[in-house]
Amino acid sequence: MTQRDHFAQVASIYESLRTTDAAPVTTIRQLLPDHPVVGVDVGCGTGRYSRLLGERLPAGSLLVASDVSAAMLAELRSGLGRPSLAPLLSTAEELPLRDGSLDLVTSFNSVHHFDLGRFLACASRVLRPGGLLFVYTRTPEQNARTIWGRFFPGFAEHEQRLHSERALRGAVRRTSGLVLAAMRRFRYRRTSTHERLRAQVEGRHYSTFSLYAPDELVAALDVFLARLPGREVPWLDEHLMMVARRSRLRGAGLPASRKG
Secondary structure, rough: OOHHHHHHHHHHHHHHHOOOHHHHHHHHHHHOOOOOOEEEEEEOOOOOOHHHHHHOOOOOEEEEEEEOOOOOHHHHHHHOOOEEEEEEEEOOOOOOOOOEEEEEEEEOHHHHOOOHHHHHHHHHHHHEEEEEEEEEOOHHHHHHHHHHHHOOOOHHHHHOOOOOHHHHHHHHHHOOOOOOEEEEEEEEEEEEEHHHHHHHHHOOOHHHHOOHHHHHHHHHHHHHHHOOOOOEEEEEEEEEEEEEEEOOOOOOOOOOOOOO
């Protein structure tokens, strides 16, 4: 199953199966100016984080919500209540936005679906000098410590797309015009039930589950539920947010223009 096929399949139930964390959005807002800004949320899916971020931006701001899945954007449009949120069907690596036109670029739990080097080059291109890039993700090490990595057979082994902190740092270092500003860590205490966890697996709430053969997934789910300690299951969830800044030096290392 391709990435687009997976998200087309889960689009209608996606928001009911996923958790949206306010902490990274609050952090982003604290690092932005108080005047109106223009930005893009790349790999927005159904717009969970786009809406949360859009609600916190200064009045008069514009946030583009970009995704490669038409089905996910259709879900976003159906619940769209803010005129300052603009859906855009686009890949992460070829955003049809003007050079140096944005104050911020964000990506929440989606960068592992991108070509990292090309995405960062595109972000550098569309950001104006001093503009900020925020990438909220999970590293392979953090993934292995989740409830899924600890108890679901083969979960960490199937998921080979996540980037380590070292890989993210190196990719920024190699991207002309971008400078690493910070690495911030987030930890959340989660609790769930067997029923909720089963629904998340059966609904493919992580694209990792689409990497399993159907029979393999059914068998792994049975083992997973049998391994869980009790009906109410607590665990600690971890994420990393990379913050990078576009160089303020006019024209310094500016990537070749793709869109005027």
